[in-house]
Amino acid sequence: MPATATSSRRTSVVALRFGRLVSMGAVVALVLIAGVWASWGSAQHVMLTKGRERGTVHLTRCAGDVCTGPYTPVSVGSRARRSVVIERTVAVRRGETYDVVVKPGSDDVVRSGPAGVLYAWVPMGGALLLASVVVAGGLRRTRVAWVMAGAGVALLTVTFVAV
CATH class of the missing domain: 2.40.50 (OB fold (Dihydrolipoamide Acetyltransferase, E2P))
Incomplete structure (x- = not known):
């Protein structure tokens, strides 16, 4: 019986990890899609002139x-x-x-111009910062999270300087 209990335990651990991966991946995707959606309302007019x-x-x-x-x-x-x-x-x-x-x-x-383009994408910068927290904590992918956070901070900083 111990072999069955160990096998069952491993299966449940794998299922929980997979569930966490899927649910946190969905949250990250939702946050990033919301960032693009919020940015595109103004960005389309500025970028496609x-x-x-x-x-x-x-x-x-x-x-x-x-x-x-x-x-x-x-x-x-x-x-x-x-x-x-x-x-x-x-x-x-x-x-x-x-x-x-x-x-x-x-x-x-x-x-319009560079300042307008950057300002239009500010919501995406915020979404990258928020998604990086979920990637680091929920998906446990710290390197990817640091890259996302760095991209978000860079976008927000360059926008602050340009505007």
């Missing part, structure tokens, strides 16, 4: 969580607007002029 209206905005008014100002077109086919709306974040200040891309079918704009 072909055919989109590009120009500059001089922010004249900030209230609540939005800033507004007149839009001056730079790209062919873009039209001037008296007022466009950009989210009020650490990336924009009243009285400054920014390169922007107009979201299709609206008067909403997002920052």
